[in-house]
Amino acid sequence: MFKTILFPLDRxxxxxxxxxxxxxxxxKYQSKLILLSVVETPxxxxxxxxxxVMQSPDAIDQLLHSAQDLFAQxxxxxxxxxxxxxxxxxxxxxxxxxxxNLIVMGSRGIGLDLEHTTESVANRVINxxxxxxxxxx
Numbered sequence: 404m405f406k407t408i409l410f411p412l413d414r415x416x417x418x419x420x421x422x423x424x425x426x427x428x429x430x431k432y433q434s435k436l437i438l439l440s441v442v443e444t445p446x447x448x449x450x451x452x453x454x455x456v457m458q459s460p461d462a463i464d465q466l467l468h469s470a471q472d473l474f475a476q477x478x479x480x481x482x483x484x485x486x487x488x489x490x491x492x493x494x495x496x497x498x499x500x501x502x503x504n505l506i507v508m509g510s511r512g513i514g515l516d517l518e519h520t521t522e523s524v525a526n527r528v529i530n531x532x533x534x535x536x537x538x539x540x
Contacts, residue, residue, distance in 0.1 A: 405432045409503040410481075411439045411494045411528075412470055413457055417509025421539035422470070425507045426477050428537075434504075436474065436481040439497055440467050441490040460485065491527030499533040506536045 410425045412418040429436045440463045457463065467483040474481040486493045498506055511523040529536050 405434045405505040407437065407501060407503045407505075408432075408434045409437050409439055409494070409498050409501070409506045410470075411441070411490070411506065411508050412466065413440065413490075414466065415509055415511070417511055417539065419509075421507060421509040422473065424537065424539045426474065426479065428505070428507060429474075429479050430477075436479055437484055437497075437501065437503070438467055438470050438474070438481045439484045439486065439494065441493045442485060442487040443490060444488055460487075490524045491531060494524070494528050495531040495533060503534050505534060506532055508536070508538060510538050510540045 405428060408425065408429055410421070412421075425436065428434065441457070442460050442463050443457045463485050467485060471481045471483050484497065486497060488496075494506065494508075497503070506528060508525055508528065510525055525536075525538050529538070
């Protein structure tokens with residue numbers, strides 16, 4: 404059913420909590436797993452300051468390899484992919500490009516601040532995705 408699953412991740416608690424769901428789905432459907440992290444393009448007009456770590460290719464590379472090791476401990480081979488851009492658009496572009504069958508992600512990442520009305524990356528992905536999206540609270 405889900406031949407290829409895309410798991411976008413950042414440093415958020417919600418992304419970490421979504422790992423268990425991704426593991427279960429990959430094992431159940433024997434899916435190919437692609438881990439994606441986006442090096443964020445700085446938004447000079449943003450009201451909310453973005454996480455500077457997510458703007459560092461080296462930090463993103465370390466995050467992806469740590470996640471890949473975590474999945475490997477559960478017997479899951481995961482492909483890693485690093486892209487640059489705006490997270491929601493990049494996630495959806497990658498899903499379309501790679502013919503992904505499902506995107507699994509946390510409900511909100513580090514870019515959403517409760518004091519502001521900034522729309523979450525997860526909400527944008529839901530609205531733009533070329534495939535089903537499973538949001539893990």
